[in-house]
Amino acid sequence: MSKCLVVFLVIIADLSECKKLPASFKKCSRNDNQCLTLSIKDALEQLTVPIKEVGLPSLDPLEIPALSIGAGTGPVQFNQNYKNFKIYGFTKVESINATLTENILKIDLHVLETLSDFEYEVDGKILIFPIKGKGTGMITVDKPEFILTFNLEEYEKEGEKYLKVINKTLSIKPQKMHFEFSNDLFGGDKEFTNIVKTAMNENWKDIYADVGPSYEEAYGQIFMSIFNNLLSKVPISELFNS
Structure with missing residues (x-):
């Protein structure tokens, strides 16, 4: 069965003239991967608030108005x-490690934890349990590793050279996952909801193996959109020292 994926992410467009990197971002030589690693780490840690001049949203939290993922096969x-x-x-x-070689940017990122909260609506079956309901929920992922590869291409706009992402891959490797859903998961049946939540948390590896690729595709699209928004504003001459 194919998995349908829809992501809606709001990024404010800025069609004005080319921008410079924010003064708080560290610039590196294009072939200095050690500097690049430190620069990306520092930039990520600054994104607790949006940086509107280059169209970067806050990453803590990263807000996604709508996300839909089709049923798995497991x-x-x-x-x-x-x-x-x-x-x-x-x-x-x-921890983080980044390399840029021949227009291929690879980032291996480890974070302490991700926590997602949301409103949900589901209909189908999980494990052996029928499920139909809506409410609020939360997913906690312990020490996930994000392995992200961007394939970049140069192009020219108004006499300046820019980069854009033309392809991406993302792998997410969680160490553990924990699911929480409101009691509306089964029409307010608290006892049955607790049974299913326990089963989900005990079998998180099987659940992630089934739907993980769809979430990797969704998160990859989001990261690519955010990065392309930055790259469309800041020319290569402003991205690097040389």
Whole structure:
């Protein structure tokens, strides 16, 4: 069964002339990967608030107005429809390594924890349990690793050279996941909801194996959109020292 994915992310467009990197961002030589690693780490840690001059949103939380993911083929056989999806934790960097080689940017990012809260509406089956309901929920991921690759391409605009992401891959490796859902998950049946939540948390690896690729695709699209918004404003001459 194919998995349907819809992501709605609001980014404010700025069509004015080319911009410089914010003064608080560290600039590096294009071939200095050690500097690049430190620069990206520092930039991520600053994004507890939006940096509007280059169109960067806050990453703590990263707000996604709507997110829909189709049913899996394993234990998660229900459509997932989310609103007001907020992800916390991307600025809490535990370790990072970044390399830029021949227009391929690779980032290996470890954060301490991500916490997502949201409004949900689901219909289908999880594990052996029928499920239909809506309410609020939260997912906590312990020490996830994000392995992100951006394939970049140069282009020219108004006499300046810019970069854009033309392809991306993302792998997410969680150490542990914990699910919380409101009692509306089963029409207000608190006892049954607790049974299912316990089963989900005990079988989180199987659940993630089923729906993880869809979330990787969704998060990858979001990261690419955010990065392309920055790259469309800041020319190569302003991104690097040389």
